[in-house]
Amino acid sequence: MRASDRAYSLLRSDIVEWRLAPGELLAEVEQSARLGVSRTPVREALSRLVAEGLATPHSGRGVVVSAISLDAVTDLFDVRLPLECAAVRLAARRGDHAVFAALADEFAASGRLIEGDGGGQDAYYGLVARLDRAVDEAALNPYLLQAQKPIRTHLARVRRLARDNPRRLLASAREHEQIALALSAGHADLAEASMRVHLHNSLQHLLSPPTGDHDTSPNHREEHHG
CATH class of the missing domain: 1.20.120.530 (GntR ligand-binding domain-like)
Incomplete structure (x- = not known):
């Protein structure tokens, strides 16, 4: 499995299971250290999550877990x-x-x-x-x-x-x-x-x-x- 696919799968699971709560910051540096991959795969994974609506860009903060209204x-x-x-x-x-x-x-x-x-x-x-x-x-x-x-x-x-x-x-x-x-x-x-x-x-x-x-x-x- 590619590093970006692995990062995406893990982050997606954490969001769906509420281990990452709505509004939580998904910083590339912290997530790359947590997942054991470089920042580039994390960046690719975050782009996929934004496209799915599970994460959203936040001005001045990067990407956060999307809210459920x-x-x-x-x-x-x-x-x-x-x-x-x-x-x-x-x-x-x-x-x-x-x-x-x-x-x-x-x-x-x-x-x-x-x-x-x-x-x-x-x-x-x-x-x-x-x-x-x-x-x-x-x-x-x-x-x-x-x-x-x-x-x-x-x-x-x-x-x-x-x-x-x-x-x-x-x-x-x-x-x-x-x-x-x-x-x-x-x-x-x-x-x-x-x-x-x-x-x-x-x-x-x-x-x-x-x-x-x-x-x-x-x-x-x-x-x-x-």
């Missing part, structure tokens, strides 16, 4: 909705029903992951990613997949905002179970309806004022689909 979250879901609905409709018609039935069973039992300790929420997000991949593979539409890639990159950042809210994650698990069940039955209309419910609830959670001990709103983190 309420407007950005709404715009993201505006584009995400038709793409996800198209994908599940295709997957319902073309997919292996047994694959989705097995995933539905896993979502039905995923409460122990969400409420448990020791990386359970990471395992739950891994389950969500497996459902996404199963839908992509079943849809068999490379143009749709290409259109979804940048959306999912930013969605991965937003999803992390739901980590502090197990109640939302439990509701999300039930919603994903319903999507998987509809796909296992080959019912395109029900799969789309279930996806619309899930996306609506996810967006409302992100846009709603924080309650309880954990503030998970985008503004709180300066600037998770749950």
